[in-house]
Amino acid sequence: LSIIVALLVVAVAGAALVWRPAIAAIDPPAPPSFDPALVRRGGQLAAMGNCASCHTLAPDAPQAVADRAGAAPGGPKAFAGGVPVPTPFGTVYSTNITPDPDTGIGRWSEQAFRRAMRDGVSRDGHHLYPTFPYDHFTHVSDADDRALYAYLMTRAPVRAEPPANRLSFPYDQRPLVAGWKLLFLHPRAVQQEAAQTAAWNRGAYLVEGLAHCGACHTPRNALGAERPQAAFAGGQSGHWQAYALTAQSPAPVPWTQEALAFYLRHGWQADHGVARGPMAEVTANLATVDEADVAAIAAYTAALFGAPDPDRRAAGAAARGQAVPAPSAAAAQTAATLSLVKPASAKDGPGAAIYQAACANCHESARPLPYAGVNLHLSTGLSAPEPRNAALTILQGLAPREGERSPIMPAFAATLSDAQLAALLDYLRSRFSARPPWTDLAGQVAQARAATVQRTASDSSSPPKATAR
Numbered sequence: 082l083s084i085i086v087a088l089l090v091v092a093v094a095g096a097a098l099v100w101r102p103a104i105a106a107i108d109p110p111a112p113p114s115f116d117p118a119l120v121r122r123g124g125q126l127a128a129m130g131n132c133a134s135c136h137t138l139a140p141d142a143p144q145a146v147a148d149r150a151g152a153a154p155g156g157p158k159a160f161a162g163g164v165p166v167p168t169p170f171g172t173v174y175s176t177n178i179t180p181d182p183d184t185g186i187g188r189w190s191e192q193a194f195r196r197a198m199r200d201g202v203s204r205d206g207h208h209l210y211p212t213f214p215y216d217h218f219t220h221v222s223d224a225d226d227r228a229l230y231a232y233l234m235t236r237a238p239v240r241a242e243p244p245a246n247r248l249s250f251p252y253d254q255r256p257l258v259a260g261w262k263l264l265f266l267h268p269r270a271v272q273q274e275a276a277q278t279a280a281w282n283r284g285a286y287l288v289e290g291l292a293h294c295g296a297c298h299t300p301r302n303a304l305g306a307e308r309p310q311a312a313f314a315g316g317q318s319g320h321w322q323a324y325a326l327t328a329q330s331p332a333p334v335p336w337t338q339e340a341l342a343f344y345l346r347h348g349w350q351a352d353h354g355v356a357r358g359p360m361a362e363v364t365a366n367l368a369t370v371d372e373a374d375v376a377a378i379a380a381y382t383a384a385l386f387g388a389p390d391p392d393r394r395a396a397g398a399a400a401r402g403q404a405v406p407a408p409s410a411a412a413a414q415t416a417a418t419l420s421l422v423k424p425a426s427a428k429d430g431p432g433a434a435i436y437q438a439a440c441a442n443c444h445e446s447a448r449p450l451p452y453a454g455v456n457l458h459l460s461t462g463l464s465a466p467e468p469r470n471a472a473l474t475i476l477q478g479l480a481p482r483e484g485e486r487s488p489i490m491p492a493f494a495a496t497l498s499d500a501q502l503a504a505l506l507d508y509l510r511s512r513f514s515a516r517p518p519w520t521d522l523a524g525q526v527a528q529a530r531a532a533t534v535q536r537t538a539s540d541s542s543s544p545p546k547a548t549a550r
């Protein structure tokens with residue numbers, strides 16, 4: 082009998098942990114019932130939360146992905162979901178968050194929306210996967226959730242259902258997410274520090290919450306949760322490496338608050354080059370929000386990096402090709418190792434010839450950034466622990482952004498073989514970085530090639546699609 086009682090207790094406790102009630106459906110509220118100022122504010126917050134990056138299919142998404150996502154003729158629509166978000170456990174598709182009453186969140190009350198943001202629970206009570214970064218959104222204030230809700234409920238409703246997730250057992254069992262939350266979801270407000278400036282505190286609220294910078298920049302554990310003891314120590318987004326935003330930063334020139342404020346708003350900075358891959362989307366979004374909020378994010382992020390020590394500063398100045406003001410002996414040594422004429426074994430190999438023929442024209446030109454290539458001594462990608470981002474940039478190039486003057490670099494996927502790319506990377510590392518040579522270049526190049534092929538599969542057969550992105 083006691084065994085039966087014990088089992089019952091466990092079952093009841095388990096059910097209490099997992100079960101969440103449905104929140105009653107409402108009649109879709111009329112868009113004019115929302116205050117236009119609130120809607121405008123919500124639009125900025127949605128940009129800061131990158132909602133469209135995950136909930137709107139990119140206009141250049143491969144046709145196969147668009148087909149699977151059920152994109153309507155005329156192209157995918159803003160916030161209609163169906164975007165495949167890759168995780169180590171399989172693919173989760175984002176849902177439709179337009180106000181369509183049947184397939185979107187048209188019948189959600191503000192309370193239901195706030196519960197999704199704060200607790201990761203859908204209106205009908207099912208647990209949502211933390212691919213939707215509610216471990217960060219849980220910190221968003223009631224007032225900001227209200228503005229986000231007003232913004233989403235006034236978008237154009239789109240009828241669209243996402244494809245079924247592709248997760249293997251046991252990850253396809255949603256109730257298990259309740260256990261994950263017990264361990265990793267901490268729904269309390271971000272701590273305000275009286276000793277810090279108002280900008281730092283505002284930045285902490287945004288970076289830890291809505292802007293979810295740690296979702297990419299913090300490494301994750303085996304259960305896919307961020308490791309708090311390694312916060313901002315460098316993580317991953319797809320195949321891209323999201324560099325450390327701490328003293329471990331591989332950036333040749335140390336980041337300053339001013340440089341960060343400029344980079345986050347403009348997507349490039351003279352000492353650091355352009356933001357690429359997923360970070361390009363983040364900076365494109367931040368270009369549209371309140372300047373004061375970006376400045377606050379920069380203030381908080383600069384504190385994460387900390388003030389660089391004199392040696393680090395001197396090495397940065399050397400990389401920039403500037404005079405070093407009274408360097409210490411150690412700094413002079415670092416500067417000497419970083420200097421332009423560095424003897425290296427890879428220097429005369431096939432990589433050097435490829436660089437001279439295909440790259441030097443742009444990367445050693447006198448044209449100003451961002452239209453010319455950055456002095457590669459300043460490239461974080463070339464001094465990073467792994468060659469991922471450098472390999473992806475060379476294979477995929479940098480496409481011009483629609484409607485603006487922006488940096489352009491051709492894609493070399495079609496012109497460089499894997500062996501040539503590996504030789505080129507080896508050369509670039511030995512010539513432009515003081516760090517030790519990369520290992521397993523063949524394996525790294527093969528992975529970058531696979532990620533590139535996947536991204537561009539059937540691109541050529543898909544006509545350009547207009548969206549309201």
Ligand code: HEC
Nearest residue numbers: 130131132135166173174175176178197203209210212213
């Ligand atoms: C990193 C990708 C990502 C970002 C960024 C993101 N979402 Fe999502 N979101 C998802 C995924 C994936 C799901 C589906 C989760 C599931 O089915 O368990 C989802 C689900 C949701 C849901 C639940 C919808 C339902 O039908 O249950 C809401 C509401 C939502 N997101 C709103 C937002 C808002 C608002 C933002 C911006 C502040 C945002 N999301 C940003 C990936 C993302």
Ligand code: HEC
Nearest residue numbers: 292294297318321322323324332356357359360382461470
């Ligand atoms: C969707 C994933 C993602 C999110 C969210 C994200 N980042 Fe990044 N970030 C990256 C990637 C990937 C890179 C590397 C980009 C590159 O190689 O140019 C990067 C690069 C950076 C860099 C340049 C580092 C260097 O040394 O070159 C800074 C600074 C940065 N991110 C800050 C932030 C801040 C602050 C936020 C939050 C407002 C943020 N990131 C949010 C993925 C992300």
Ligand code: HEC
Nearest residue numbers: 353354355439440443452453454455460461462488489490
């Ligand atoms: C048509 C001009 C052009 C050519 C040719 C070109 N690049 Fe670039 N490259 C750019 C521009 C513009 C950028 C973006 C600004 C920046 O960050 O340097 C860039 C960025 C890069 C970066 C990223 C730097 C960073 O911020 O970390 C790397 C690495 C790079 N290029 C390597 C190469 C290599 C290797 C080749 C030859 C195979 C090459 N480029 C050819 C124009 C060019």
